[in-house]
């Protein structure tokens with residue numbers, strides 16, 4: 105049983121239910137998981153000292169856009185993201201995907217890692233496709249990416265996902281990182297692009 109389910113069950117079966125009424129119980133429930141976000145999702149918290157891992161919510165968008173722009177404008181990507189509006193628009197499109205799933209990781213209340221992806225109901229099971237994954241430039245190489253993947257894997261497993269899939273460039277640090285985290289290269293696949 106997931107942590108979320110067992111806490112929900114605890115409050116549902118609370119012997120004080122008769123005295124407190126349903127609304128008070130719901131407040132307890134929301135205190136833990138802050139349900140009913142404006143984007144309709146639920147926000148789970150995993151606190152570990154100063155680290156805080158949770159689902160994306162709209163208030164994170166500007167922070168994510170800034171982090172994304174800073175990370176991918178630097179080595180080894182050197183993308184030409186010219187404005188915050190541009191990166192915000194790009195991320196907003198990912199978020200507006202009806203099967204979007206996103207996670208953010210804060211350290212001492214500062215956003216240090218983000219993962220945006222989407223659900224795919226593949227015939228082999230429920231798959232999480234990673235669209236973007238990035239760790240704040242100065243915090244890279246300190247185990248944050250690894251911890252984020254571990255927390256995501258635990259959460260997604262509990263939700264019935266059976267695999268993670270992503271695309272990245274060959275021979276860059278991210279490839280080494282993913283290999284260390286148990287991903288493998290699917291040699292049967294190729295990426296095809298047609299310039300228009």
Ligand SMILES: CC(C)(COP(=O)(O)OP(=O)(O)OC[C@H]1O[C@@H](n2cnc3c(N)ncnc32)[C@H](O)[C@@H]1OP(=O)(O)O)[C@@H](O)C(=O)NCCC(=O)NCCS
Nearest residue numbers: 237238239244245246247248249250272277278280281284
């Ligand atoms: C790739 C990225 C997500 C990894 O996160 P991170 O916090 O820097 O990685 P970690 O510190 O958790 O490293 C985990 C493991 O990967 C390895 N690794 C991470 N960066 C590496 C690098 N530059 N070269 C070689 N190995 C690397 C680490 O050695 C570590 O292995 P260890 O536990 O045996 O020491 C992060 O560096 C990043 O955001 N890079 C820029 C954006 C990017 O490339 N995103 C992925 C696009 S698909």
